[in-house]
Amino acid sequence: MAEINELKRTASQVRRDIVRMVHGCKSGHPGGSLGCADFLTALYFDVMKHNPQFSMEGKGEDIFFLSNGHISPVFYSVLARSGYFPVKELATFRQLNSRLQGHPATAEHLPGVRIASGSLGQGVSVAVGAAQAKKLNNDASLVYALMGDGEMQEGQIWEALMYAAHNKVDNLILTIDFNKQQIDGSTVEIMGFDDISSKIISFGWQVLHMNGNDMADVVKVMHEAKAACGKGKPVFIIMKTEMGQGVDFMMGSHKWHGVAPNDEQLASALKQLDETLGDY
Amino acid sequence: MKHYEIFDKKDTRSGFGAGLLEAGKSNSEVVALCADLTGSVKMDAFKTAFPDRFFQVGIAEANMIGLAAGMSIGGKIPFTGTFANFSTGRVFDQIRQSVAYSNKNVKICASHAGLTLGEDGATHQILEDIGLMKMLPNMTVINPCDYNQTKAATMAIAAYTGPVYLRFGRPVVPNFTASDQKFEIGKAWMVNEGKDVSIFATGHLVWKAIEAGYILAEKGIDAEIINIHTIKPLDEAAVLKSVAKTKCVVTAEEHQRHGGLGDSICQLLARNTPAPVEMVAVNDSFGESGVPEDLLKKYKLDTPDIVEAVLKVLARKG
Numbered sequence: 323m324a325e326i327n328e329l330k331r332t333a334s335q336v337r338r339d340i341v342r343m344v345h346g347c348k349s350g351h352p353g354g355s356l357g358c359a360d361f362l363t364a365l366y367f368d369v370m371k372h373n374p375q376f377s378m379e380g381k382g383e384d385i386f387f388l389s390n391g392h393i394s395p396v397f398y399s400v401l402a403r404s405g406y407f408p409v410k411e412l413a414t415f416r417q418l419n420s421r422l423q424g425h426p427a428t429a430e431h432l433p434g435v436r437i438a439s440g441s442l443g444q445g446v447s448v449a450v451g452a453a454q455a456k457k458l459n460n461d462a463s464l465v466y467a468l469m470g471d472g473e474m475q476e477g478q479i480w481e482a483l484m485y486a487a488h489n490k491v492d493n494l495i496l497t498i499d500f501n502k503q504q505i506d507g508s509t510v511e512i513m514g515f516d517d518i519s520s521k522i523i524s525f526g527w528q529v530l531h532m533n534g535n536d537m538a539d540v541v542k543v544m545h546e547a548k549a550a551c552g553k554g555k556p557v558f559i560i561m562k563t564e565m566g567q568g569v570d571f572m573m574g575s576h577k578w579h580g581v582a583p584n585d586e587q588l589a590s591a592l593k594q595l596d597e598t599l600g601d602y
Numbered sequence: 603m604k605h606y607e608i609f610d611k612k613d614t615r616s617g618f619g620a621g622l623l624e625a626g627k628s629n630s631e632v633v634a635l636c637a638d639l640t641g642s643v644k645m646d647a648f649k650t651a652f653p654d655r656f657f658q659v660g661i662a663e664a665n666m667i668g669l670a671a672g673m674s675i676g677g678k679i680p681f682t683g684t685f686a687n688f689s690t691g692r693v694f695d696q697i698r699q700s701v702a703y704s705n706k707n708v709k710i711c712a713s714h715a716g717l718t719l720g721e722d723g724a725t726h727q728i729l730e731d732i733g734l735m736k737m738l739p740n741m742t743v744i745n746p747c748d749y750n751q752t753k754a755a756t757m758a759i760a761a762y763t764g765p766v767y768l769r770f771g772r773p774v775v776p777n778f779t780a781s782d783q784k785f786e787i788g789k790a791w792m793v794n795e796g797k798d799v800s801i802f803a804t805g806h807l808v809w810k811a812i813e814a815g816y817i818l819a820e821k822g823i824d825a826e827i828i829n830i831h832t833i834k835p836l837d838e839a840a841v842l843k844s845v846a847k848t849k850c851v852v853t854a855e856e857h858q859r860h861g862g863l864g865d866s867i868c869q870l871l872a873r874n875t876p877a878p879v880e881m882v883a884v885n886d887s888f889g890e891s892g893v894p895e896d897l898l899k900k901y902k903l904d905t906p907d908i909v910e911a912v913l914k915v916l917a918r919k920g
Contacts (some may be wrong), residue, residue, distance in 0.1 A: 448675070451669035458633070585693075
C-alpha cells in the first residue's frame with residue numbers, strides 16, 4: 323500500500339495548502355475543499371491520465387470539471403502540485419491580478435481550468451457536452467466531474483442527468499460530494515433527499531458508493547468506475563465525505579463552509595497536517 | 603433613393619436553416635443542438651444531413667447551453683437553437699458563466715424574436731434579448747434583416763471564433779439583399795446614401811426603413827439608411843461618419859427602447875458628437891397576441907412611424 327501512503331502524504335500537503343490559502347486572503351471555502359482533498363488528490367495523482375502541459379481541448383487525455391466551483395482551493399492546490407502552474411502562485415489566491423480567482427475561471431488562462439464555475443448547477447451539463455465531444459472525436463479518454471450535494475437542488479442538474487442517461491454518455495464519471503452540509507445548515511434540514519441512490523438509478527445511471535476520506539477506498543472505487551465506463555450508462559459516485567476533514571475544529575458542521583481561519587486557528591490546523599511536499 | 607427589388611418573401615429563420623446546412627457541409631466541427639423546436643427553428647435539414655452531429659436536448663434550455671459550452675471545449679462549433687426568449691432570458695446565467703465569461707465558441711441562434719412572433723403573445727415575444735446579450739463581455743450580437751442576410755450571417759459566425767448571439771424571426775418578409783453577399787461581422791451595411799437624416803435600422807425593420815425612405819424621397823427628404831446587422835461590436839466609425847454629415851438620427855428595431863440598438867447609438871453619440879435622436883422601438887411595454895403586421899402598427903414600429911420619427915427629428919435638428 324505504498325502508493326496509497328504516498329497519496330495520503332500528498333493529500334496532507336494539499337490540506338495545508340487549502341488552509342493557508344484561505345487564511346492568506348481571509349476568505350474562501352475551506353470546509354468542502356478539505357472534504358474533497360483525498361478525492362482530488364487521487365484523481366490527479368493516480369486515477370486520471372492527464373497532461374500538465376495544458377491544452378484547452380484536452381484531446382487524448384482525461385479531463386475534469388469542477389461544478390461546485392467554491393471549493394477552488396483544493397482544485398488549485400492539486401493542479402499546482404501536479405505541475406500545471408508554479409506552486410508559489412497559490413499565494414495569490416483571491417488577490418488582485420491573480421489567475422487564481424475566487425471561483426475557477428478561464429479568463430485569466432490558468433492552466434487546468436476549462437470552464438468557469440461558481441454559479442451552481444452548470445458543470446454537469448458542461449461535462450456531458452465535453453464527453454459527447456470526445457465521442458465525436460473518437461477519443462477514448464474519460465470525463466470526470468464533481469458537484470456538491472446541495473447543488474442537486476438546482477434543476478439544471480436533473481436536466482443533465484436525464485440527458486446523459488438517455489444519450490448513453492458512458493464516458494463520464496460524475497461524483498457527488500455527499501457531505502450533507504450547505505450554507506444555511508444540513509441538507510437534511512434544507513432540502514433532504516433520503517435515498518439519493520434510488521433517484522439516480524431511476525434516472526438511468528450506474529451508481530457506486532465511496533468513502534471519500536478513505537484513500538484506499540477512493541482509489542479502489544475510482545478504478546471500478548473506470549471499468550464501468552463504456553457500458554451504455556454514465557457512472558455516478560456517491561462519495562461520503564466529512565466537511566472540514568483533517569482539521570478537527572472544522573469537522574462535523576456547516577459552519578466552515580465559507581469562513582477563513584484566524585492566525586491561531588491556522589496554527590492549530592497546520593499542527594494536524596504534516597508538511598510533506600514543502601509549503602508554498 | 604436607391605431602388606431595391608424584392609426577390610421573394612421568406613422567413614429569416616429559414617435563412618438560418620439554410621446557412622446552418624452550408625456551415626455543416628463546409629466544416630465537420632459544426633454541431634447543432636435543439637430544445638424540441640427543430641422544425642420551428644429550421645434545423646431539420648441539418649439534422650437530416652448530419653444526424654450524428656445533431657443533438658436533441660428536449661425542453662431543457664439550461665442544459666443545452668452547458669452542453670454546447672462543453673462540446674466547444676472538445677473543438678466543436680456548437681449552434682444552439684430555440685426561440686429567442688428561451689435562448690436568452692431563460693438561460694442568462696448559463697450563457698453568462700459557461701459561454702461569455704468562459705469565452706466559449708458557442709453560437710446561440712434565436713428564432714421568433716420580437717413582436718412579429720405574432721399570435722403566441724407576450725410570453726414568447728422577447729423584446730429584451732439584444733440588451734441582455736449585448737451587456738455580456740465577449741458576446742457578439744447579430745440581427746440580420748432578411749433571408750439571404752441571415753443565411754450569410756450563419757455561415758460567417760461558423761467561421762468566427764467566439765460567443766455569438768444570432769437573432770432572427772418567424773414571419774415571411776421581403777428578401778432583398780444579395781444571395782451571394784459576403785457577411786462581415788461588425789461592418790454596417792450602407793443601404794442608401796443620403797444627407798438629411800441617418801436611419802439606423804436592424805432586423806425586420808431594415809425593410810420598413812427602406813419603405814420609409816421612398817416616402818421621404820417623395821417629400822424631398824434625402825435619408826441615409828444604414829443596416830446595423832451587428833449591434834455588438836457596433837460599427838462606430840460608420841455611425842459617426844454618417845451623423846457627421848446628417849446631424850440627426852432615427853433608430854429602428856423590433857426591441858425595447860431600453861437596451862437595444864437605439865440605446866447603443868445614443869451612447870456612442872453622447873460620448874462623441876451629440877445629435878438629436880428619435881427611437882422607433884417598443885416603449886417599455888410587453889407585446890400581445892395578434893397578426894405580425896397589426897402588432898407592428900399598434901406598437902408603432904411600422905413604415906409610417908419611421909417617417910414620422912424622421913420628420914420629428916428633422917424639426918429638432920433646426
